[in-house]
Amino acid sequence: MVANYTTAVITGGTSGIGRATAKKLANLGIHVIVAARSIERGEETVAEIRSVGGRADFVSTNLHDEMSARLLAKTALELGEGHVDILINNAATFPPFGMTHDITESTFEGTFGVNVKVPYFLVAELAPLMAKRGSGTIINITTMVTEYGQPGLSLYSASKAAIKMLTKCWAAEYGPSGVRVNAVSPGPTLTEGVLSISGGDSFTNQMASQAPAGRPATPDEIAEAIVFLATDVSSYINGAILPVDGGRTAV
Ligand SMILES: NC(=O)c1ccc[n+]([C@@H]2O[C@H](COP(=O)([O-])OP(=O)(O)OC[C@H]3O[C@@H](n4cnc5c(N)ncnc54)[C@H](OP(=O)(O)O)[C@@H]3O)[C@@H](O)[C@H]2O)c1
Structure with missing residues (x-):
């Protein structure tokens, strides 16, 4: 199923959805390179994967701009012995919940830096190499709140809407060379990131109650969709945005 794919880079692969995805890909025999800031969480993740026979490396990095993205790509290529087959643009910052008139320019720039600029330049660095080899997959993580206005x-939401459009553009640009680019659009998911925000638990449960499923997702449920799109079982899917939101955006 994944014979052609040996190496995956997962930004934010040390927590929540990213960590669940890293573990599943490693279980398939894929060498996973997880990138995030906290060394403690990075080392824990790698140790857990290695303890069950998986192959994993951690890159400690604050992904926030073009240089940090290009550097991660170069480090990952070294760790991957010259190639990266799967890129999962998962790391994101949750800016403070706030009305538009309360957001500062630095918060705006920081959010677009992590959520848009970093995926953009990771793709700029890695997609041409995948295209040259004629295979590879890129998965972007967006969100259901790109589908309706949530005060x-x-x-x-705007940063994640950019990622949705980029998914289609990159599918169009690199698809003819054998690179598939898709996105997963999760609904409310109980992760360490959400639970660390004040009121994150109740907000997530309240958002989840609006969906037919009536409950939040687990990180594993989102990771299953990411792995599906990242591997050959989805070989004819390109440029798709897959909602994994308990039906919220269907109603
Ligand atoms: N949870 C939800 O309800 C939900 C819903 C829809 C979409 N999503 C999307 O799903 C993705 C994962 O979310 P999650 O809830 O699993 O988040 P999470 O538990 O907070 O994990 C985020 C990961 O990203 C890393 N990270 C954050 N900022 C970083 C930076 N500047 N540089 C490097 N690494 C960074 C974190 O590690 P460090 O802190 O150590 O850097 C961590 O590994 C995100 O794209 C999010 O927008 C989540």
């Missing part, structure tokens, strides 16, 4: 989430 207080304008900045976050």
Whole structure:
């Protein structure tokens, strides 16, 4: 199923959805390179994967601009012995919940830096190499709140809406060379990131109650969709945005 794919880079692969994805890909025999800031969480993740026979490396990096993205790509290529087959643009910052008139320019720039600029330049660095080899997959993580206006989430939603459009553009640019680019659009998911925000638990449960499923997702449920799109079982899917939101955006 994944014979052609040996190496995956997962930004934010040390927590929540990213960590669940890293573990699943490693279980398939793929060498996973997880990138994030906290060395403690990075080392824990790698140790857990290695303890069950998986192959994993951690890159400690603050992904926030073009240089940090290009550097991660270069480090990952070294760790991957010259190639990266799967890129999962998962790391994101959740800016403070706030009305548009309360958001500062630095919060705006920081949010677009992590959520848009970093995926953009990771793709700029890695997609041409995948295209040259004629295979590879890129998965972007967006969110269901790009589908409707949620007060207080304008900045976050706008950054993720950019990623949705980039998914289609990159599928069009690199698809003819054998690179598939898709996105997963999760609904409310109980992750360390959400639970660390004040009121994150109740907000997530309240958002989840609006969906037919009536409950938040687990990180594993989102990771299953990411792995599906990252591997050959989805070989004819390109440029798709897959909602994994308990039906919220269907109603
Ligand atoms: N949870 C939800 O309800 C939900 C819903 C829809 C979409 N999503 C999307 O799903 C993705 C994962 O979310 P999550 O809830 O799993 O988040 P999470 O638990 O907070 O994990 C985020 C990961 O990203 C890393 N990270 C954050 N900022 C970084 C930076 N500047 N440089 C490097 N690494 C960074 C974190 O590690 P460090 O802190 O150590 O850097 C961590 O590994 C995000 O794209 C998010 O927007 C989540």
